Amino acid sequence: MPDITLTDVSKSYGTGPAAVTDLNLTVPDGSFTCLLGPSGCGKTTTLRMIAGLEHPTAGAISVGGRVLDSVERGVFVPPERREMGLVFQNYALWPHLTVARNVEFGLRVRRMPARKRAERVRQALTAMQIDWAADRYPAQLSGGQQQRVSLARMLAVDPKVLLLDEPLSNLDAQLRLEMRAELKRLHAETGQTIVFVTHDQLEAMTMATHVAVLNKGVLQQLAAPMEVYRRPANRFVGGFVGSPPMNLIELGDTRSGTEVRRQLDRLRPELLPRVAAVGVRPEAIRIAESGPADDWVFEASVGAVLPTGSSWTVSVTPTSGTDPSASAPVDGGPELYLVSYQDVAATTGARVRCRVSADDLHLFDDDGARIATAPAPAVAP
Amino acid sequence: MTAVAQPRASAWGRLRYRLSVWRREPTVLLGAVLVLILLYLVVAPLIAVLSDAGQVQYGDEEKAGAAAGSVTSFYLWRVFRSPVSQLLFWEPLVHTITVAIGVTLVAFVVGGSMAWLVSRTNVACRGFLSTALVVPYMLPSWTFALAWLSLFKNDRAGGQIGILEAWGVHTPDWLAYGAVPITICLGLHYYPFVFLLFGNALRRIDSQLEDSARILGAGRFTVLRRVTLPLMLPALSSAILLVFGRILGTFGTPYVLGLPVNYTLLSTSLFSAVRNHQQGVASVVTGVIVLIGVAVVLIDTRLVREQTRFVTVGGKGAMDRRSPLGRMRWPATGLGLGVFVVAVVVPVLVLALTTVTRTPGVFRRGNFTLKYWIAEHLDGAPGFPHGVLRGGDLYTAAFNSLRIVGIAALVCGVLGLLVGYVVVRTGGSRLSGVLRQVTFLPYLVPGIAFAAAFLSLFAVRRGPIPALYGSLALLVIVLIVTHLPYSSRSGISAMMQLGREPEEAAQVCGAGWLYRVRRVILPIQKGPLVAGVLLPFVSGLKELSIVIMLTTTGTQLLTTLSINLVDFAYSQMANAVVLVIAVVSFLATYLTQRLSRTSLASGLGG
Ligand SMILES: Nc1ncnc2c1ncn2[C@@H]1O[C@H](COP(=O)(O)OP(=O)(O)O)[C@@H](O)[C@H]1O
Numbered sequence: 001m002p003d004i005t006l007t008d009v010s011k012s013y014g015t016g017p018a019a020v021t022d023l024n025l026t027v028p029d030g031s032f033t034c035l036l037g038p039s040g041c042g043k044t045t046t047l048r049m050i051a052g053l054e055h056p057t058a059g060a061i062s063v064g065g066r067v068l069d070s071v072e073r074g075v076f077v078p079p080e081r082r083e084m085g086l087v088f089q090n091y092a093l094w095p096h097l098t099v100a101r102n103v104e105f106g107l108r109v110r111r112m113p114a115r116k117r118a119e120r121v122r123q124a125l126t127a128m129q130i131d132w133a134a135d136r137y138p139a140q141l142s143g144g145q146q147q148r149v150s151l152a153r154m155l156a157v158d159p160k161v162l163l164l165d166e167p168l169s170n171l172d173a174q175l176r177l178e179m180r181a182e183l184k185r186l187h188a189e190t191g192q193t194i195v196f197v198t199h200d201q202l203e204a205m206t207m208a209t210h211v212a213v214l215n216k217g218v219l220q221q222l223a224a225p226m227e228v229y230r231r232p233a234n235r236f237v238g239g240f241v242g243s244p245p246m247n248l249i250e251l252g253d254t255r256s257g258t259e260v261r262r263q264l265d266r267l268r269p270e271l272l273p274r275v276a277a278v279g280v281r282p283e284a285i286r287i288a289e290s291g292p293a294d295d296w297v298f299e300a301s302v303g304a305v306l307p308t309g310s311s312w313t314v315s316v317t318p319t320s321g322t323d324p325s326a327s328a329p330v331d332g333g334p335e336l337y338l339v340s341y342q343d344v345a346a347t348t349g350a351r352v353r354c355r356v357s358a359d360d361l362h363l364f365d366d367d368g369a370r371i372a373t374a375p376a377p378a379v380a381p
Numbered sequence: 382m383t384a385v386a387q388p389r390a391s392a393w394g395r396l397r398y399r400l401s402v403w404r405r406e407p408t409v410l411l412g413a414v415l416v417l418i419l420l421y422l423v424v425a426p427l428i429a430v431l432s433d434a435g436q437v438q439y440g441d442e443e444k445a446g447a448a449a450g451s452v453t454s455f456y457l458w459r460v461f462r463s464p465v466s467q468l469l470f471w472e473p474l475v476h477t478i479t480v481a482i483g484v485t486l487v488a489f490v491v492g493g494s495m496a497w498l499v500s501r502t503n504v505a506c507r508g509f510l511s512t513a514l515v516v517p518y519m520l521p522s523w524t525f526a527l528a529w530l531s532l533f534k535n536d537r538a539g540g541q542i543g544i545l546e547a548w549g550v551h552t553p554d555w556l557a558y559g560a561v562p563i564t565i566c567l568g569l570h571y572y573p574f575v576f577l578l579f580g581n582a583l584r585r586i587d588s589q590l591e592d593s594a595r596i597l598g599a600g601r602f603t604v605l606r607r608v609t610l611p612l613m614l615p616a617l618s619s620a621i622l623l624v625f626g627r628i629l630g631t632f633g634t635p636y637v638l639g640l641p642v643n644y645t646l647l648s649t650s651l652f653s654a655v656r657n658h659q660q661g662v663a664s665v666v667t668g669v670i671v672l673i674g675v676a677v678v679l680i681d682t683r684l685v686r687e688q689t690r691f692v693t694v695g696g697k698g699a700m701d702r703r704s705p706l707g708r709m710r711w712p713a714t715g716l717g718l719g720v721f722v723v724a725v726v727v728p729v730l731v732l733a734l735t736t737v738t739r740t741p742g743v744f745r746r747g748n749f750t751l752k753y754w755i756a757e758h759l760d761g762a763p764g765f766p767h768g769v770l771r772g773g774d775l776y777t778a779a780f781n782s783l784r785i786v787g788i789a790a791l792v793c794g795v796l797g798l799l800v801g802y803v804v805v806r807t808g809g810s811r812l813s814g815v816l817r818q819v820t821f822l823p824y825l826v827p828g829i830a831f832a833a834a835f836l837s838l839f840a841v842r843r844g845p846i847p848a849l850y851g852s853l854a855l856l857v858i859v860l861i862v863t864h865l866p867y868s869s870r871s872g873i874s875a876m877m878q879l880g881r882e883p884e885e886a887a888q889v890c891g892a893g894w895l896y897r898v899r900r901v902i903l904p905i906q907k908g909p910l911v912a913g914v915l916l917p918f919v920s921g922l923k924e925l926s927i928v929i930m931l932t933t934t935g936t937q938l939l940t941t942l943s944i945n946l947v948d949f950a951y952s953q954m955a956n957a958v959v960l961v962i963a964v965v966s967f968l969a970t971y972l973t974q975r976l977s978r979t980s981l982a983s984g985l986g987g
């Protein structure tokens with residue numbers, strides 16, 4: 001039923017640079033779509049435009065075929081007629097109303113009979129496990145509790161689309177984890193279309209069915225989370241999604257650059273002229289003596305080993321591959337980070353052999369766009 | 382051809398889109414209407430007054446040697462260069478500057494030292510002093526002038542002599558009238574400005590800065606002179622300019638104390654020009670007052686901007702720091718109480734005594750009387766032949782005051798919040814900026830000049846707008862416009878604090894505009910709204926300089942009634958009316974603070 005479609009939507013505030021530029025985005029019905037991007041990239045603006053609180057300077061927005069905004073055709077449906085729910089980053093509860101009255105507000109507006117209203121309020125509060133606070137005022141609740149009330153307030157009116165603006169950013173780590181699970185459960189139960197804004201890639205990865213990555217007001221990629229992770233559309237997405245971030249190796253004069261160029265020359269010589277940089281995820285770098293023949297193999301000296309409990313993050317600096325005996329002062333070759341899930345025996349200064357399987361090299365061209373790679377052809381050793 | 386047509390169609394689309402947004406959201410429309418109305422009410426009077434200054438007025442055709450309505454520099458010549466210009470303009474200008482400097486000094490010395498005592502020392506009765514020392518500002522400014530006359534008046538002017546003369550002490554003219562008493566009386570009225578502004582700044586200053594100086598070996602007074610005072614410079618210059626601006630537009634005190642010796646200030650000179658129907662001259666003087674007022678505010682903002690490098694207030698080190706006064710503690714307390722006695726107790730007591738004694742200063746049984754309050758008939762007072770509480774005059778005036786000020790205050794409160802609403806809702810847009818500036822404009826113009834300008838504008842019918850002179854509506858409008866900067870400023874800050882999200886949440890929930898305003902905005906903003914009504918009400922009750930120009934005998938207010946009685950030289954009754962105003966405005970202020978828990982400082986607009 002209600003796909004949310006944004007067509008060529010642009011928005012600029014006053015004379016400043018555009019907050020959103022030519023955004024084309026379809027949020028599939030029933031999806032849990034996450035708008036992901038660094039702070040200031042236009043996520044909130046996009047969300048508010050969908051809600052009707054900001055007005056695009058160009059383009060059109062429609063939900064389920066119903067046009068809500070069309071600058072060209074002069075159509076505008078005000079927020080109060082859009083039947084959406086929006087949870088604000090700072091909750092925006094009404095301080096003069098009790099929790100129950102806050103939740104009841106939307107139902108009163110819809111002139112629902114009192115009996116039914118009370119029932120719905122109770123349901124919504126129970127669903128968010130905040131029914132015990134029904135008679136309190138928002139100021140008497142903690143941030144996490146206000147968050148639940150603010151969700152309950154929107155759930156009560158059963159909106160077609162639920163919009164959430166960084167709903168977890170003001171919560172502490174423990175609560176955040178709980179609310180993530182809760183939101184996912186909520187989505188599974190109601191099947192509502194949810195659009196969720198965050199700058200935290202982990203949040204996007206863990207919760208969303210679809211991720212739309214934005215940067216400087218421009219859509220970078222819209223795909224399933226694992227797709228975004230595995231096949232980032234460009235350097236920005238590659239670098240933004242994943243923690244620790246992807247290693248980006250310029251094909252320049254650096255040691256790793258030279259190393260990886262040699263590897264590409266061996267495997268995909270036809271692509272080499274187009275490649276400007278190569279991305280390698282930290283968890284794709286293995287410390288291993290042996291492996292498949294088409295692996296990119298390089299010698300490296302260990303900089304630091306940082307155990308995190310479940311894994312080890314290791315910084316390594318490639319030494320020259322041709323002359324393994326040469327000592328490896330850190331002379332400008334960028335350090336690479338790798339994540340290992342097995343105990344790293346090596347200590348600072350040790351020499352190790354690193355391997356990256358050919359499929360794990362992300363190639364980016366001069367503009368930073370991903371270079372599609374057909375499955376690598378078998379290479380003779 | 383299509384290449385040209387394409388963008389045009391798109392512009393048309395954008396316009397249509399905008400229109401449909403505006404239709405759904407009355408904010409923009411509301412803002413536009415507000416801007417237009419306010420622009421008219423603020424700018425049109427100023428234009429009218431300027432054009433009056435350059436046009437021959439009816440009745441002046443002969444003197445100016447040109448037909449009425451033709452362009453002339455006659456009034457400029459008359460005010461600046463003619464034989465009467467000394468009397469009309471130059472003397473009043475010099476007097477105004479003299480008085481302003483004097484008042485600023487008095488206010489600075491009294492207010493500054495009291496602020497330091499109360500916020501930085503262990504003076505006794507701090508709580509009492511911090512409230513009591515503000516009371517002079519709650520009294521109408523010319524209360525002090527009337528009290529002064531009751532004490533020091535000699536037989537030069539008509540009416541009853543003062544208490545000192547009655548005791549046989551001759552008071553020279555310079556002590557009884559003119560520059561000295563005007564300066565002292567206004568100084569006593571305005572020192573609370575400095576007291577409050579300074580007190581605030583002193584409390585918020587980072588005490589670590591002073592501690593550092595002490596650690597480096599500076600003595601207490603060196604610290605005061607070399608560290609504290611320089612840090613206070615922004616507050617100081619602000620207070621001085623604020624007081625200066627007020628002096629420019631103050632009317633009551635110079636009128637009461639200056640008139641007997643023809644000591645005129647710009648405000649009183651303007652008043653007599655208006656009263657004598659010299660519209661052209663009045664317009665020129667108004668223009669000058671406006672120019673000086675604008676200059677003062679511009680200098681102030683300039684200084685404040687330059688001094689932002691001194692911004693050291695706030696921060697972690699900001700805390701209450703009270704240095705012990707040692708042996709000086711009780712003398713200092715005495716000084717503080719002394720200021721209170723001189724500025725409040727003595728004037729009020731003197732006024733009260735004069736209203737119940739036949740011969741001033743004689744406190745024998747037979748000399749006391751209540752006739753000035755309640756007598757059915759008073760001999761020798763043909764203009765006001767009964768006690769103040771008898772006859773209808775006081776009640777009519779009180780009713781008028783309450784009605785006019787009440788309506789104006791209500792409108793001010795609502796308008797302030799509306800302006801705040803539009804500014805915040807359209808935040809960042811041009812409309813928001815324009816609205817902010819328009820509402821601030823009246824701040825540049827001293828009230829008395831505004832009144833004169835309104836007189837120019839509304840004396841005759843202009844287009845669809847009728848001549849409003851002599852009507853209560855005109856008084857209401859003037860009071861609203863002159864209070865607009867304070868109202869809108871507090872409205873904006875109240876709405877800023879709320880932000881737009883609470884309303885937007887209601888909007889997303891499906892609530893229409895009226896519903897949102899009724900169920901979300903108003904209930905949340907109840908407190909600020911009450912304060913926004915009460916503050917202009919309190920200051921409006923005491924207002925004289927603005928309304929004196931615009932009232933006629935038909936539209937007497939409490940304040941103008943009191944000045945009228947002064948004109949008749951019925952000093953006891955004038956004193957009685959001022960006492961009534963003082964009591965009412967003191968109670969109203971007290972109530973306001975109780976009800977809205979706002980500080981008085983916000984009502985000062987400082
Ligand atoms: N009301 C506004 N007025 C002017 N600029 C704004 C406004 N809201 C957002 N912006 C600007 O638009 C850009 C995008 O903002 P926003 O959508 O809030 O980013 P995000 O939510 O991704 O952090 C930012 O550069 C921000 O400064």
Ligand SMILES: [Mg+2]
Nearest residue numbers: 040043044166
């Ligand atoms: Mg945001």
